[in-house]
Structure formats: structure tokens, C-alpha cells
Amino acid sequence: MYVLSPFVFREGSAFRILVRVVNRSERPEEKVARVHYASSGDGLTFRMEDEPVIPAGPEADDHDGAEDPTRLHLDGREIVFYSGWNQASKEGRLLRASGSSVHALAKEGRVLPESDRYRATKEPSVVQRPDGGWRMFFEYAAEDASRIGMADALTINGPWHIADRDAFEARPGSWDDWHLSPGPVVFEGSDRPLMFYNGGTNVPAWRIGWVEFDPAFENVLARSAQPLVVPPPAGAEDTDISFAASAVMGGEAEIWLYYSVSDRMLMRARIGVGDTAAA
Numbered sequence: 001m002y003v004l005s006p007f008v009f010r011e012g013s014a015f016r017i018l019v020r021v022v023n024r025s026e027r028p029e030e031k032v033a034r035v036h037y038a039s040s041g042d043g044l045t046f047r048m049e050d051e052p053v054i055p056a057g058p059e060a061d062d063h064d065g066a067e068d069p070t071r072l073h074l075d076g077r078e079i080v081f082y083s084g085w086n087q088a089s090k091e092g093r094l095l096r097a098s099g100s101s102v103h104a105l106a107k108e109g110r111v112l113p114e115s116d117r118y119r120a121t122k123e124p125s126v127v128q129r130p131d132g133g134w135r136m137f138f139e140y141a142a143e144d145a146s147r148i149g150m151a152d153a154l155t156i157n158g159p160w161h162i163a164d165r166d167a168f169e170a171r172p173g174s175w176d177d178w179h180l181s182p183g184p185v186v187f188e189g190s191d192r193p194l195m196f197y198n199g200g201t202n203v204p205a206w207r208i209g210w211v212e213f214d215p216a217f218e219n220v221l222a223r224s225a226q227p228l229v230v231p232p233p234a235g236a237e238d239t240d241i242s243f244a245a246s247a248v249m250g251g252e253a254e255i256w257l258y259y260s261v262s263d264r265m266l267m268r269a270r271i272g273v274g275d276t277a278a279a
Contacts, residue, residue: 001021001022001023001024002021002022002024002263002264002265003019003020003021003022003260003264003265003266004019004020004022004243004245004260004263004264004266005019005020005067005068005069005243005245005260006018006019006245006246006258006259006260006266007019007069007070007071007245007246007258008043008245008246008247008248008256008258009071009073009246009248010248013041014039014040014041015039015040015041015042015043015046015248016037016038016039016040016102017037017038017039017040017046017258018035018036018037018053018069018071018080018102019035019036019037019038019046019048019069019266020033020034020035020066020067020068020069021033021034021035021036021048021052022065028087029064029087031065032056032064032065033056033065033066033067033085034052034054034055034056034065034066035052035053035054035066035067035069035080035082036048036049036051036052036053037049037053037102037103043248043250043256043268044268052066053102053103053105054066054069054080054082054097054105054107056085059084059107059109060086060089061084061086061093061095061109061110062082062084062085062086062095062107063084063085063086063087063088064085064086064087064088065083065084065085065087066082066083066084066085066095067082067083067084067085067092067122068082068083068122068123068124068245069081069082070082070124070125070126071102072126072156074156076100077098077099077100078098078099078100078101078102078105079096079097079098079156080096080097080098080102080105081094081095081096081111081124081126081136082094082095082096082097082124083095083121083122083123083124091119091120092120092121092122093110093111093112093121094110094111094112094121094122094124094138095107095108095109095110095111096108096109096110096111111124111136111158111160112138112151112160112162113159113160113161113162115162117140117142118140118149118162119140119141119142120139120140120141121138121139121140121149122138122139122140123138123139123181123182123198124136124137124138124182125137125138125182125183125184125185125195126156127185127188127193127217128188128189129152129215129216129217130189130215130216131216132154133152133153133154133155134152134153134154134155134156135150135151135152135217136150136151136152136153136160137149137150137167137182137195138150138151138182139180139181139182144202145170145178145179145180145202146179146180146181146200147166147170147180148166148167148168148180148181148182148197149162149163149166149167150162150163150165150166150167150217151163166180167182167220168180168211168220168223170199174199174225175199175200175201175205175207175209175226175227176199176200176201176207176209176227177201177202178200178201178202178204179198179199179200179201179202179204179206180197180198180199180200181197181198181199181243182195182197182198183195183196183197183198183208183243183244183245183247184196184244184245184246184247184257185247186247186249186255189215190215191214191215192212192213192214192215192221192222193212193213193215193217194210194211194212194213195210195211195212195213196208196209196210196228196244196247196257197209197210197211197244198242198243198244199227200241203240204240204241205240205241206231206240206241206242206243207227207228207229207230207231207242208227208228208229208242208243208244208257208259209223209224209226209227209228210223210224210228211223211224227242228269228271229242229244229257229259229269230242231261231262232261234262238261238262239262239263240262241260241261241262241263242259242260242261242267243259243260243261243263244257244258244259245258245259245260246258250270252273253272253273254270254271254272254273255270255271255272255273256268256269256270256271257269257270257271
């Protein structure tokens with residue numbers, strides 16, 4: 001198996017992770033993803049449980065895969081947004097599960113309204129806005145490219161209403177001139193919340209950059225000119241991808257950014273607050 005999409009969070013002094021686990025197979029229908037849970041004392045080495053907390057199926061929307069988890073803890077409940085995959089229809093959709101713990105999650109179905117424009121929705125990143133409402137950033141597919149859409153809700157339980165514009169655009173001639181996908185947000189509630197995002201060319205070659213928003217997540221205030229994290233040189237069987245999934249504070253002046261490389265290896269970057277390069 002291989003692992004990707006590491007969503008790391010802290011509980012007291014312990015670190016937890018929800019991670020996408022995929023079978024190794026040459027046949028797409030056998031590469032069924034599911035979400036597993038693991039724990040760590042140092043935030044670097046995790047012990048994964050044998051059984052998934054979000055398995056694939058049996059419903060059609062995630063019949064062939066449960067992927068890309070994003071976890072929130074709110075009002076005593078665990079809420080996990082994730083991507084479901086159906087191999088027969090080649091369709092992916094944003095789904096949700098919740099429960100009293102990560103070991104008692106019940107699947108709750110689709111999150112976003114159906115739309116001809118917003119197809120293959122996945123990779124959710126959810127933040128609370130200053131007015132108490134919620135904003136979800138999500139990846140969607142359009143014109144052979146990945147883009148970042150937005151949806152808003154008064155409560156975390158929805159209903160979610162998709163905004164009529166994207167969060168920000170690809171930049172012609174740059175390292176992120178074709179694909180965009182949202183990543184984790186840090187400094188939520190500050191004057192300049194920051195999102196680590198994933199951008200790429202149409203080769204594709206994915207890198208990790210950053211973008212700063214105003215407190216309401218309406219306007220972009222700054223954006224990295226160069227990628228922050230670049231994958232190591234790709235081997236013969238590797239894809240040219242670094243892809244951010246989560247971030248926690250490693251201390252008052254350090255961010256720990258968790259990401260995957262080549263869709264199969266999990267990595268952590270230690271980033272000093274105010275830095276523009278991974279340590």
C-alpha cells in the first residue's frame with residue numbers, strides 16, 4: 001500500500017493523523033482508497049491502526065474510494081470532510097462523516113449542491129469567518145485544469161452555497177500556471193490568515209506555495225512568487241508532485257507542514273514564522 005493526504009492535528013501533547021491509504025495495483029478498480037487513523041508522540045513517527053475509520057462504500061458516491069480527509073472538532077463532535085470516488089462513473093464528490101469520535105464516524109453523504117460547472121470536487125479546506133459563518137475552499141475540475149472554488153454556510157452543517165468566483169487564479173508563465181488546489185490554513189482569526197496551496201503546470205509538476213487573505217477570506221493580500229516546497233528529483237517511477245495537506249504549530253515561531261511527495265511518501269517541512277522557504 002501507499003499513503004498520501006496526511007491530515008495531522010494535535011490533541012494535548014499527542015499528534016493524530018487521518019491519512020489516505022491505497023492498495024498497490026496496476027488495475028485502477030483495485031486501487032481502493034480508505035481513511036486510516038494513526039497516533040504519534042513527536043509528530044513525525046506515527047503508528048497506524050489496521051482498520052480504516054472511513055472505509056470505501058457501500059454507497060455509490062464512495063464505492064471505490066474515500067480520500068483526502070479534513071477534520072474539525074466542534075461542539076464535542078468529530079467532523080470529517082472527505083472525497084468519495086466512483087470508478088464506474090469516474091466521478092468524485094465531496095462527502096462528510098461525523099461522530100462522537102474518529103472511531104464512531106457515520107457517513108452523511110454529499111456536501112455541495114450539484115452543479116454542471118463544479119465537477120470532481122475534492123481536497124476541502126474549511127475555515128471560520130469573523131462573522132461566525134464558514135467558508136470551504138475546494139478543488140474542482142474545469143477545462144482540463146484544477147481550480148479552487150469556494151462555498152459558504154452559516155453553520156458547519158450547511159447548507160453550503162457555492163460562490164460565483166474562484167478563490168484566486170492561475171498565473172500565466174509561472175510555476176502555478178495551470179493547476180491550483182487548496183491546502184491548510186494557519187493564523188486563522190488573525191489580520192492575515194495564510195493558506196499553503198498546491199499549484200502546478202500542465203505537465204503536471206506540482207509545488208507548494210502560499211497565499212495571504214484578509215480576515216474574511218475575501219481578498220488576496222499577498223502570494224508567493226516562487227514555490228515554498230519543491231519535491232526532490234523524481235525517479236523513474238515517481239511523479240513530480242509535492243502536495244500540502246495539513247499544518248500545525250510546532251511552537252510559537254514554527255509551522256510544521258505535512259505533505260505528500262509523488263503521491264506515495266509522507267513528509268514534514270519545518271517553516272519558521274515569517275520565512276518564505278522550508279527549513
